Amino acid sequence: MQFPESWLRQYCNPSLTTQELADTLTMAGLEVEELDPVAPPFTGIVVGEIKEAVQHPDADRLRVCQVDVGGPELLNIVCGAPNARVGIRIPCATVGAELPPGADGKPFKIKIGKLRGVQSFGMLCSAKELGITDDHGGLLELPADAPLGQNVREYLNLDDTLFTLKLTPNLAHCLSVYGVARELSALTGTPLKALSFPAAAVASQDKLPVKIEATDLCGRFSGRIVRNVNTQVKTPQWMVDRLARCGQRAVSPLVDISNYVMFELGRPSHIFDLDKISGGLSVRWGKQGETLKLLNGNTIEIDDFPKVGVIADAHGLESLAGIMGGDATAVSDDTKNIYIEAAFWFPKAVAGRSRHFNFSTDAGHRFERGVDPQFTTEHIERITQLVLEICGTPETQVAAMDDQQPNMPAPKTVQLRVARAAKVIGMPVTQQQCLDALNGLxxxxxxAQEGVISVTAPTFRFDINLEEDLVEEIARMIGYENLPTSKPLAPISPKLRAENSRSPYAVRHALAGLGYQETINFSFVEEKWEQELAGNSQAIKLLNPIASHLSVMRSSLLGSLLQVLKFNVDRKAQRVRVFELGRVFFKDDSVAESDTTVKGFHQPMRVAGLAYGAADQLQWGRSETKVDFYDVKGDVEALLAPLKPVFEAAEHPALHPGRCARVLLDGKAIGFVGELHPQWRQEWDLAQAPVMFELALDAVLARQVPVFAPVAKHQMVERDIAVVVKETVTHAQIMQAITAASAGAILRSAVLFDVFRPKKLKAGEEAAAGSLAQDEKSLAVRLSLGHDERALEDTEIEAAVQAVVEQLTQSLGARLR
Incomplete structure (x- = not known):
């Protein structure tokens, strides 16, 4: 929220400097984010009036002006502004004046000069040249009653300071200048200027029929008819300036009045063109399919969800309740009769609706946080007063007030324990201190009883619901800078992790050690990814996505990693290795509601990685090779070590059909590893296919508890065997058969160390006698044999080897080579 310091001091003016005032607000929780001067520094610029303006004899676009600045003589000044004419009062920089610094950072000093042979004793200034606005279309025209010779900084109050506050959502009562002044008065003890709302003289009892159909949407609706207003007038400069210093551009008198009262009192309101309303108004929930053209030019269509409050007449919708008015009943230069509306909309009925329609408004920002329902009629009186002052005519007639209160919110009573407040704040506080702080606000x-204070929350405080809310208010009044610095007291009892698990940080550390870099991505992804990349036809759709393409919750981390890869490849990255630990989301009706779960949704953690480009960093000692399936398979094995995963051929929508494996631990599938599917490689325009893996984090976190085993007293015995098997036989089948043959025996390990395939024959060639068939391969396995207590005998060794060969022959049809 932005406002000028002078406006704030109009209601509460403590004896503090600008910086002290900003510090006081900040330390009370109203963070002053910026302090900006209204205008940059300049000197020697006064109010002047053009008495004569004649054409320059040697220049078509220049005029020679005689300017009165309140001195004994008129100043001869050459000016090229298109609006330089007799009778207007403008800022005049006299000789010796310094204009705001230019692009070089140095101030521009006015000297006597010659323009096309005519001497000029000064300069007439535009708003841009004074640094007030970016408007450089002509001279800044001042009101006709501006005192000649007065310093422009003083006249335009350019020594003012703009305060920009960064307010948290619970400080909705400070979304107005008067609301901030109320806080400042409580903080400093400076009296707060009381507001008065004089009732306008009522000339008729006309009332616009209003029917409130949805009392859960609107708790109070107030309105008044005002006839015969003059909308051709210009908004007063003082109001234009104040609106501009609040960041609001002046539009038209009636709109400006409504905006002014919103910034002044925090009350969003709306002014209808009465003659454009058909019949009466109906306050209700919108119906699916209804459309409304808004003041910003957008046409929206009402959906079933979320429910949207509207104001409608006999012909259709007129405005979005609490957010924005409609174009059909907007006031214009032709408006004669108006209807002023101020209502109380329940915050929950407005919250999120602006985002649903992809825009935001100052009114919606206030109503969804809570606007005081108590003073709707008083604020209409304030608007009426300004309408009569600015747009009033002798024929203007003010009608009686119409005020309906079908569902006013009940006041909330909250109790505060003084001892609890002292404990939370961390310093002793007395009951009287608490009473003074709360009443001051x-x-x-x-x-209520000794040590217990009862507070009935006023209508402008929607954030007072719990005892902690009152504790916060007391702490704010004490001042956060006055709270003592004390170290927390807690028992030192370290929480030890079970030996059979490791932390997610350890997993991150392990992957970083393997050369991967961590990424953090949105849990929201494109629906196409879920349907095609993850194979999930039951994606969880978001009701209110932050972007149109991020419309569903992810059920796989692979899409996010591919997006990271694409981002880096587009920036000429040659080698990419990334990973992510994140949550994925599935629909699951069996999940119950709890502190850590959401009913109907399963949210497991996954760890996924991606490798692309060269297998190793560029180096002179070895030739560059592209990363392949086995590189990433090795990384997965290293990540899971000392657990020994098993890999079996499988299919995954995102992975290559022939280069994809399911990862198993103890016979349970925990994820996939494989090369990206050619379809997706082509769609993402990648020079090579990345290799990816995705695993259940719970399985990765599990680890075996180390078990002590004595060092063997006798050396291992190694035997190599080479068997010929069909090409379709896998390494896992070989290892399974070897293990089955020697269960409980002397085999300690088996390692595949060589694979031989026959050379492919050309057309007409015949295989040599005894050679392998084209659909066969030779696997060489090294068996390590040993016994814990004694040396092995030759007969034992031969028997173990023979048992392995027989098992391979029986189960896989293998033969010794």
Whole structure:
């Protein structure tokens, strides 16, 4: 929120400097994010009036002006502004004046000069040249009653400071200048200027029929008819300036009045063109399929969800309740009769609706946080007063107030324990201190019993719901800078992790050691990824996505990693290795509601990685090779070590059909590893296929508890065997058969160390006698044999080897080579 310091001091003016004022607000929780001067520094610029303006004799676009600045003589000044004419009052920089610094950072000093042979004793200034606005279309025209010779900084109040506050959502009562002044008064003890709302003289009892159909949407609706207003007038400069210093551009008198009261009192309101309303108004929930053209030019269509509040007349929708008015009943230069509306919309009925329609408004920002329902009629009186001052005519007639209160929110009573407040704040506080702090903020506090204070939250405080809310208010009044610095007291009892598990940090550390870099991505992804890349036809759709293409929750981390890869490849990255630990989301009706789960949704953690480009960093000692399936398979094995995973051929929508494996631990599938599917490689325009893996994090976190085993007293015995098997036989089948043959025996390990395939024959060639068939391969396995207590005998060794060969022959049809 932005506002000028002078406006704030109009309601509460403590004896503090600008910086002290900003610090006081910041330390009370109203963070002052920026302090900016209204205009940059300049000197010697005064109010002047053009008495004469004649054409320059040697230049078509220049005029020679005689300017009165309140001195004994008129100043001869050459000016090229298109609006330089007799009778207007403008800022005049006299000789010796310094204009705001230019692009070089140095101030521009006015000297006597010659323009096309005519001497000029000064300069007439535009708003841009003064640094007030970017408008450089002509001279800044001042009101006709601007005193000649007065310093422009003083006249335009350019020594003012703009405060920009960064407010948290619970400080909705500070979304107005008067609301901030109320806080400042409580903080400093400076009196707060009381507001008065004089009732306008009522000339008629006309009332616009209003029917409130949805009392859960609107708790109070107030309105008034005003006839015969003049909308051709210009908004007063003082109001234009204040709106501009609040970051609001002036539009038209009636719109400006409504905006002004919103910034002044925090009350969003709307002014309808009465003659454009058909029949009466109906306040209700919108119906699916209804459309409304808004003031911003957008046409929206109402959906079933979320429910949207509307104001409608006999012909259709007129405005979005609490957010924005409609174009059909907007005021214009031809408006004669108006209807002023101020209502109370329940915050939950407005919250999120602006984002649903992809825009935001100052009104919606306030209503979804809560606007005081108590003073709707008083604020209409304030708007009426400004309408009469600015747009009033002798024929203007003010009608009676119409005020309906079908569902006013009930006041909330919250109790505060003084001892609890002292414990939370971390310093002793007395009951009287608590009472003074709360009452000073306008929170009516009484003693319920000794040590217990009861507070009935006023209508402008929607954030007072719990005892902790009152504790926060007391801490704010004490001042955060006055709270003592004390170290937390807690028992030192370290929480030890079970030996059979490791932390997610250890997994991150292990992957980083393997050369991968961690990425963090959105859990929201494109629906196409879920349907085609993850094979999930039951994706969880978001009701209110942050972007149109991020519309569903992910059930796989692979899409996010591919997006990271594409981002880096597009920037000429040659080698990419990334991983992510993140949550994925599935629909699951069996999941119950708890502190850590959401009913109907399963949210497991996964770890996924991607490798692309060269297998190793560029180096002179070895030739460059591209990363392949076995490189990443080795990384997965290293990540799971000392657990020994098993890999079996499988299929995955994102992975190559012939280069994809399912990862198993103890016979249970925990994920996949494989090369990206050619379809997706082509769609993502990748020079080579990345190799990816995705595993269940719970399985990766599990680890075996180390078990002590004595060092063997006798050396291992090694025997190599080479067997010929069919090409379709896998390494896992070989290892399974060897293990089955020697269960409980002397085999300690078996390692495949060579694979031989026959050379492919050309057309007409015949295989040599005794050679392998084209559909066969030779596997060489080294068997390590040993016994814990004694040396092995030759007969034992031969028997073990023979048992392995027989098992391979029986189960896989193998033969010794």
């Amino acid at each position: 306008g929170l009516p506090a009484t003693v």
